[in-house]
Amino acid sequence: MTNDHTDSYSALLRGAHRFHETEYEGDRTLMARLSKGQEPDVLIIACSDSRVDPALIFGVRPGDIFVVRVVANLVPPRRPGDATAYAVMAAVEYGVKALGVSHLVVCGHSHCGGIKAAMDTARGQEPPPFECLGPWVTLAGGACREVLAEDSETKRTDAEMATAAEQRSVLKSVANLRSYAWIQERVERGDLTLHGWWFDIDTGELWTAGAETGSFSIVA
Numbered sequence: 659m660t661n662d663h664t665d666s667y668s669a670l671l672r673g674a675h676r677f678h679e680t681e682y683e684g685d686r687t688l689m690a691r692l693s694k695g696q697e698p699d700v701l702i703i704a705c706s707d708s709r710v711d712p713a714l715i716f717g718v719r720p721g722d723i724f725v726v727r728v729v730a731n732l733v734p735p736r737r738p739g740d741a742t743a744y745a746v747m748a749a750v751e752y753g754v755k756a757l758g759v760s761h762l763v764v765c766g767h768s769h770c771g772g773i774k775a776a777m778d779t780a781r782g783q784e785p786p787p788f789e790c791l792g793p794w795v796t797l798a799g800g801a802c803r804e805v806l807a808e809d810s811e812t813k814r815t816d817a818e819m820a821t822a823a824e825q826r827s828v829l830k831s832v833a834n835l836r837s838y839a840w841i842q843e844r845v846e847r848g849d850l851t852l853h854g855w856w857f858d859i860d861t862g863e864l865w866t867a868g869a870e871t872g873s874f875s876i877v878a
């Protein structure tokens with residue numbers, strides 16, 4: 659282990675100590691209440707990427723958001739008997755059915771390594787040489803192939819293509835959420851709203867997809 663890693667690890671332990679001091683020995687109201695249960699109203703599916711921690715980006719407190727973090731914030735389509743989806747959907751199911759969240763967000767981001775790997779594979783390169791990661795990112799293959807197919811008309815730069823694939827993949831994941839009847843039913847009843855977001859690491863701006871158009875625009 660290098661010194662840098664040791665320092666990072668030590669910083670976590672200092673962070674835990676600081677959290678204990680400020681949240682448990684100071685004004686304990688919030689954590690005392692949360693020790694009795696959680697009632698988050700928003701569930702966010704975000705990437706595992708270290709730069710896009712939803713709690714930090716959106717400035718929330720413990721108990722505010724129920725979070726699923728998975729490479730490239732991918733939601734697999736519903737295929738009965740296929741356990742691939744369970745790691746993501748078990749948490750979503752608990753958030754929706756047991757916690758009764760009102761908002762379900764898929765949040766992508768710029769410079770997503772998972773989507774880049776899916777794009778490279780869609781361009782004909784070998785999948786990433788990882789036992790689990792390679793097959794996982796192929797879930798974004800459809801979105802990437804669509805963006806590549808449009809390339810002859812749009813003439814976008816590689817960076818623009820990456821953004822397009824990241825945003826298209828978010829919309830696919832939102833659509834895949836709807837393939838679960840217990841989600842679609844709640845959406846139709848007006849009890850649950852689905853959202854597609856994309857966070858720009860370069861500028862810090864959040865983009866959201868319009869419910870009707872599916873195109874992304876910056877949150878004012």
Ligand SMILES: [Zn+2]
Nearest residue numbers: 705707730770
């Ligand atoms: Zn990512």
